[in-house]
Amino acid sequence: MKSVLIIGAGGVGRVVVYKCLENRDTFQNITLASRTLDKCKQIQNEVGKENLNIAKVDADNTQELIDLINQIKPDLVINVALPYQDLSIMEACLQTRTHYLDTANYEHPDSAKFEYKEQWAFDQKYKDANIMALLGSGFDPGVTNVFCAYLQKHYFDEIEEIDIFDCNDGDHGYAFATNFNPEINLREVSANGRYWQDGKWIETKPMEICINWDYPQIGKRKSYLLYHEELESLIKHIKGLRRIRFFMTFSDNYLTHMRCLENVGMLGIKEIEHNGCKIVPIQFLKTLLPDPATLGKRTKGKTNIGVVAKGKKDSKEKRLYIYNVSDHEKCYKETLSQAVSYTTGVGAVVGAKLMMQNIWLKRGVYNLEELDPDPFMKELNLCGLPWEIKELLN
Ligand code: NDP
Numbered sequence: 001m002k003s004v005l006i007i008g009a010g011g012v013g014r015v016v017v018y019k020c021l022e023n024r025d026t027f028q029n030i031t032l033a034s035r036t037l038d039k040c041k042q043i044q045n046e047v048g049k050e051n052l053n054i055a056k057v058d059a060d061n062t063q064e065l066i067d068l069i070n071q072i073k074p075d076l077v078i079n080v081a082l083p084y085q086d087l088s089i090m091e092a093c094l095q096t097r098t099h100y101l102d103t104a105n106y107e108h109p110d111s112a113k114f115e116y117k118e119q120w121a122f123d124q125k126y127k128d129a130n131i132m133a134l135l136g137s138g139f140d141p142g143v144t145n146v147f148c149a150y151l152q153k154h155y156f157d158e159i160e161e162i163d164i165f166d167c168n169d170g171d172h173g174y175a176f177a178t179n180f181n182p183e184i185n186l187r188e189v190s191a192n193g194r195y196w197q198d199g200k201w202i203e204t205k206p207m208e209i210c211i212n213w214d215y216p217q218i219g220k221r222k223s224y225l226l227y228h229e230e231l232e233s234l235i236k237h238i239k240g241l242r243r244i245r246f247f248m249t250f251s252d253n254y255l256t257h258m259r260c261l262e263n264v265g266m267l268g269i270k271e272i273e274h275n276g277c278k279i280v281p282i283q284f285l286k287t288l289l290p291d292p293a294t295l296g297k298r299t300k301g302k303t304n305i306g307v308v309a310k311g312k313k314d315s316k317e318k319r320l321y322i323y324n325v326s327d328h329e330k331c332y333k334e335t336l337s338q339a340v341s342y343t344t345g346v347g348a349v350v351g352a353k354l355m356m357q358n359i360w361l362k363r364g365v366y367n368l369e370e371l372d373p374d375p376f377m378k379e380l381n382l383c384g385l386p387w388e389i390k391e392l393l394n
Pocket of ligand 1: 007008009010011012033034036039057058059060081082085103137140141180181184292341343344
């Protein structure tokens with residue numbers, strides 16, 4: 001009997017609930033807790049009261065989390081709230097000796113910067129408590145890390161270069177909206193870019209490097225270099241790596257809106273005074289923008305996220321592309337969520353399943369590429385994220 005506590009009733013949380021229910025042989029007892037109980041209730045109404053318990057929790061408050069965990073006694077906490085809550089939830093798991101999984105790197109609300117340092121610092125404490133934390137088990141990070149580990153295990157003696165390509169070609173019909181939490185999304189996209197080459201980080205201005213990448217089943221799309229969190233762990237764990245970069249597509253329309261919002265100060269993360277109230281501009285903008293959880297039924301088109309690796313096998317050079325294509329409408333039909341939430345939620349549930357089935361269960365703090373990729377790759381095919389691999393000629 002495995003019991004799971006899911007924290008965060010947003011777009012990803014909904015997919016995690018649906019997919020845990022699809023894997024009832026692993027997750028018998030499922031609770032969804034979030035800051036706004038009504039959002040949990042809505043998901044509970046969709047799946048049936050008998051299938052999902054709900055609770056209200058402020059995940060910034062470690063003691064509240066500890067009380068809830070002690071009451072439910074889950075085997076695993078799946079954190080799909082926001083990156084700001086990673087440390088408080090990890091601490092609550094430590095104090096209650098409960099396994100932990102998340103999909104996004106810790107970020108402090110007051111500085112748009114993310115790094116694994118503070119989460120990796122839990123490693124010895126988690127080892128001593130005989131529990132595991134699996135960090136970044138979404139799609140990117142998550143599946144992309146496993147793609148790299150899989151290529152390293154089966155196709156290369158040494159990987160010299162990795163490029164991660166993330167294309168969301170979905171159209172929701174709004175002039176401007178983000179496909180996951182607007183605050184997190186806009187902070188990520190408007191920050192400086194960064195990639196790693198020959199042992200050091202090279203910083204770029206936002207959107208400074210752009211290439212026209214040809215995505216299978218989608219076509220050529222402008223793809224911009226961003227810093228993304230999986231780069232930090234992959235440079236530690238992939239043998240022989242000389243360069244790693246991350247690219248994401250943005251339409252000209254999206255970038256024009258974003259630049260305009262930035263120019264007028266709407267992406268600000270510092271509190272300002274407005275008519276006697278204190279507001280944070282980017283949080284106010286989030287209130288105005290469509291809730292990503294409501295985009296699902298309007299979104300048409302596909303996503304394609306994958307990894308291109310260049311390296312050597314038996315002294316012969318080769319270049320391989322491994323990717324998944326997901327269809328927004330198909331994802332919505334299955335889980336009432338668009339493909340960005342879907343691909344993230346499936347990554348979380350596959351990681352959770354392997355932990356709970358004792359296949360990936362270890363002591364300490366791990367990123368996905370440190371674990372055997374084979375069972376994860378197999379589960380992806382079964383859980384709704386089939387992948388393809390092909391050789392690139394140039
Ligand atoms: P949403 O904003 O849709 O959902 C987040 C949920 O967390 C909301 O229901 C929110 O509650 C809840 N929440 C926020 N703060 C708290 C708190 N203090 N206590 C309890 N609940 C809280 O985001 P998404 O579902 O789109 O994203 C979820 C996570 O997944 C994020 O961390 C995001 O960065 C990550 N992600 C990872 C990806 C990957 O591939 N690795 C890709 C996409 C997202 P309320 O409704 O009250 O605001």
